[in-house]
Amino acid sequence: MLENQELRKAGLKVTLPRVKILQILEGAEDKHMSAEDVYKALLEAEEDVGLATVYRVLTQFESAGLVVRHNFDGGHSVFELARGEHHDHMVCMESGDVIEFIDEIIEKRQYAIAEKHGFEIVDHNLVIYVRPKKKKKTAE
Numbered sequence: 206m207l208e209n210q211e212l213r214k215a216g217l218k219v220t221l222p223r224v225k226i227l228q229i230l231e232g233a234e235d236k237h238m239s240a241e242d243v244y245k246a247l248l249e250a251e252e253d254v255g256l257a258t259v260y261r262v263l264t265q266f267e268s269a270g271l272v273v274r275h276n277f278d279g280g281h282s283v284f285e286l287a288r289g290e291h292h293d294h295m296v297c298m299e300s301g302d303v304i305e306f307i308d309e310i311i312e313k314r315q316y317a318i319a320e321k322h323g324f325e326i327v328d329h330n331l332v333i334y335v336r337p338k339k340k341k342k343t344a345e
């Protein structure tokens with residue numbers, strides 16, 4: 206099984222909860238899940254894994270570099286698999302939805318700004334907090 210290999214590669218022993226949680230993260234439609242989301246998905250799949258275990262395993266995954274944790278404002282931590290390209294996030298303050306985006310101009314500007322101050326970028330993490338745009342009332 207692919208999950209088993211991935212766990213071993215990350216230096217983790219293969220246990221059932223770890224495999225199940227990795228499967229949930231890989232199969233999820235929403236790439237950004239809180240521990241509660243993972244727990245609910247496990248319940249739906251009729252897997253008997255407690256919430257405390259979910260927290261523990263996600264923290265182990267984070268330490269092993271399998272997942273990245275985001276601490277967005279106004280909510281709990283969300284986790285996503287640590288694969289794929291760099292991207293930034295937009296977080297809806299009303300629904301909690303997380304939208305990924307990448308913008309070449311923003312990327313380039315950040316390098317230029319760091320450079321201007323005599324630095325080079327080690328890492329960056331841009332989060333834009335949003336809410337649904339209100340529809341303008343049309344005058345009659």
Ligand SMILES: [Zn+2]
Nearest residue numbers: 285292294305
């Ligand atoms: Zn993301």
